[in-house]
Amino acid sequence: MSWFPQPPAYRSSQSTRGSAPVIGGLLVVALTVILATVVGTAMLGGASTPEPAPTAVVDLTVEGDTLRFTHESGEPLDVRTLSVRIVVDGEPLDEQPPVPFFSASGFEPGPTGPFNTASDPQWSVGETASLTVASTNSPQLEPGSTVSVRLTTDAKTVIKTETQV
Structure with a gap:
């Protein structure tokens, strides 16, 4: 118990x-x-x-400090959504062009064609846009320099082109 x-x-x-x-x-x-x-x-x-990036062929020529871009073929590009990045001999310019523009730091005033704010923002086949790098921008375009340009829209590369001065 x-x-x-x-x-x-x-x-x-x-x-x-x-x-x-x-x-x-x-x-x-x-x-x-x-x-x-x-x-x-x-x-x-x-x-x-996402919409695919517009495809276009753009020819780049450089004469002195002036870069000329000719829209050779493809879709029209709206320069208001375009970003231009210029690299000289592997080094980006200190100041990049804010296309479209009329006067911008690092560039001579009055770009031509669709890069100018007074122009039609639609860059079509056959049109040429140009801009001139100012002497205050660095690195300078010297004879023999390799100039690479990347055009992008909405963070997508549309065109990448390269030429020599």
Whole structure:
């Protein structure tokens, strides 16, 4: 005989002790399904297909400090969305042209063609745009220098061209 009384055996058919892991498991599965649905919707429905960059052929010629760009073929380019990056012998110019412009630091005023703010911003086949690098910009265009130009629109390279001075 024991000094302590034995508790009566409580065995109820309505015990909730075993249901906690089942409920927890169901909640984890439900959260996983909801998360997968949200991610799937965002990936498939929310992402739009980007438009391909316009393709064009542009010929670059350099005479002294003047760069001439002739639109040879392809789609018209909207210079308002165009970014021009000029590199001389592997080194980018300190000042890059903010096309279209009339007067900009590092360049002589009055670019021609679609690079000028007074012109039609649509650069079409046959049109030539030009700009002149000012003596205050660096590096200078020297005879024998390799000039590379990258034209981009909305962070997509449209044209990359290179020539020698």
